[in-house]
Every structure is written in C-alpha cells, then in structure tokens.
Amino acid sequence: MSKEDRMLDGKAAIVxxxxxxxGLAIAEALLEHGAKVMIADVDVDKAAASIESWRANGAPVLATACDVTSERDQEQLVARCLEEFGGVDILVNNAGVTRDRYMTKMTTDDFDLVLDVSLKGAWLGTRAVAGLFREQGSGAVVNVSSLSGKIGNPGQTNYSAAKAGLIGLTKAAAKELGPSGARVNAVQPGLIRTDMTLAMKPEIFASKEAEVPMGRAGTPEEVADAVVFLASPMASYINGAVLEVTGGRGI
Known part of the structure; x- marks a missing residue:
C-alpha cells in the first residue's frame, strides 16, 4: 500500500x-494503514508468536499481556502504549470469550465471565482512554460487537447479552466523549470464517451461511476493513454508529 493510500499514518492503536x-486481522489492517499497534492479549506468548514475522520485518507492533477485566491492567496498557509509541489515538475493544450452553445448563460463572470480558472489559478500556482523549481533543474507540447482540442466539444468552450491551455502551460513551472531539462506534460482525466458526459441524455452518443474502461467510479481513474505516478520518463525523458486517444476514 502506498503512503498516499494509508489513512492512519502517525497514529497509535491498541487492539x-x-x-x-x-483481532489479529484488525491489527494487521491498522499496521497496513500506517498505525503503530499495541496488541493486548491474556495469552501474551501466543500474541507474540503471531506477530513475530511482522516484527522481524520492522513493523511497529508490540504484544503485551492484559486481562481486560482488570482495571489495573487496562490502565497499564494505556501507559505502556504512551511509553512505547508516544500516544494513544485508537482503541479497539475486541477481546471476548464464549461459554455456550442453554440457560438451564449454563452456570452463573460462565454467564459472569462472558459479560466481564466482552462488556466490562470494553467499559474499562474506554474509561482508561477517556481522560486522555478528552485532553487531546481526539481519539477513536471501536467496539467489536456481534450480530448475536442484535438477533440473539440460542445457547448464547451470555454472549448475546454482552454483545447487545456493547451497543448501549457505544452509544452512551459516544455522547460522553463526543463533545471533546473523540468518537465511539461499533462493528457488528455476522458469520465470519474463524477457527471458532469453522469448528462448527459442517451442516450447522452451512445452514447459517444459507441465511446470508450474499451467499457466503465473511472474512476477518472484511471486519478489519470496517474497523479501519471507523478509526480513520474518513469517519470523522460518525459517532455512536453500529456498522453491520454481515453480508445482509439479520436485516
């Protein structure tokens, strides 16, 4: 990609x-558009291995350990990005987990864990950058929700609730941070080809894919492109929006 085509030169991002x-596809897309990227993951060894080749080629990317449910970890994450990259301009709240079971068999621990990681984690991350974004008069938060938060999925009352909650968080935070010049938006992916979805039984995956008007599942890169757009100056007047990346599924 030529420098003229990059939209995020000089920006520092946390994913x-x-x-x-x-999440890894988002990090790669941000890098391609000129951003410096701090990858935060509870499994820092896996994250470091994922970006080893990028770093070997000189990409400005680092991996750091972070439990997004920890207020202290979130604050340290922002501090490290400031130290390593000289700023924080973009936060992508992508961390999430699943613990799928029907309600009658789901434990309260599994319900709490999914909401803590996906929803509380995004709230803690947004709160951790809020003061900085207000002070600098700019910044972009992109929350990764899910179509499950719009249409609900059986066996995913925890996940669907967490991802729906992210939409409420996005809109409320957009109203709080908007006056300072910072923006908060969300993407809502549908059926995306990831290790998690491809682990479904083939017939279940095929039935879900048949619900997509475009006739196919999406790719992580297509979600990443939507995140880059919302984080970029091209979305300078978009705040509190939810961008569905679903191929039309769920409309």
Whole structure:
C-alpha cells in the first residue's frame, strides 16, 4: 500500500484480544494503514508468536499481556502504549470469550465471565482512554460487537447479552466523549470464517451461511476493513454508529 493510500499514518492503536482471529486481522489492517499497534492479549506468548514475522520485518507492533477485566491492567496498557509509541489515538475493544450452553445448563460463572470480558472489559478500556482523549481533543474507540447482540442466539444468552450491551455502551460513551472531539462506534460482525466458526459441524455452518443474502461467510479481513474505516478520518463525523458486517444476514 502506498503512503498516499494509508489513512492512519502517525497514529497509535491498541487492539485487545489481538493475538488471533478477528483481532489479529484488525491489527494487521491498522499496521497496513500506517498505525503503530499495541496488541493486548491474556495469552501474551501466543500474541507474540503471531506477530513475530511482522516484527522481524520492522513493523511497529508490540504484544503485551492484559486481562481486560482488570482495571489495573487496562490502565497499564494505556501507559505502556504512551511509553512505547508516544500516544494513544485508537482503541479497539475486541477481546471476548464464549461459554455456550442453554440457560438451564449454563452456570452463573460462565454467564459472569462472558459479560466481564466482552462488556466490562470494553467499559474499562474506554474509561482508561477517556481522560486522555478528552485532553487531546481526539481519539477513536471501536467496539467489536456481534450480530448475536442484535438477533440473539440460542445457547448464547451470555454472549448475546454482552454483545447487545456493547451497543448501549457505544452509544452512551459516544455522547460522553463526543463533545471533546473523540468518537465511539461499533462493528457488528455476522458469520465470519474463524477457527471458532469453522469448528462448527459442517451442516450447522452451512445452514447459517444459507441465511446470508450474499451467499457466503465473511472474512476477518472484511471486519478489519470496517474497523479501519471507523478509526480513520474518513469517519470523522460518525459517532455512536453500529456498522453491520454481515453480508445482509439479520436485516
């Protein structure tokens, strides 16, 4: 990509849950558009291994350990990005987990864990950058929600609730931070080809894919492109929006 085509030159970004899947694709897309990227993951060894080749080629990317449910870890994450890259301009709240079971068999621990990581983690991350973004009069937060938060999925009352909650968080935070010049938006991926979805039984995956008007599942790179757009100056007047990346599924 030529320098003229890059939209994020000089920006510093944090991506939580960036060691694999959609998070890793987001990190790569941000790098391609000129950003310096701090990947935060609870499995820092896996994250470091994922970016080893990028670093070997001189990419400005680092992996750091972070439990997004920890207020202290979130604050240290922002401090490290400031120390290593001289700023924080973009936060992508991508970290999430699943613990799927029907309600009658789901434990309260599994319900709490999914909400803590996906929803509380995003709230803690947004709070950790809020003061900095207000002070500098700019900044972009992108929350990675899910179509499950819009249409609900059986066996995912915890995940669907967490991802729906992210939409409320996005809109409320957009109203709080908007007056300072910072923006908060969300993407809502649908059926995306990741290790998690490809682990489904083939017939279940095929039935879900048949619900997509475009006739196929999406790729992590297509989600990443939407995140780059929302984080970039091209979305300078977009705040509190939810961008569905679903191929039309769930409309």
């Amino acid at each position: 939580t849950g960036g060691g694999q899947g959609i």
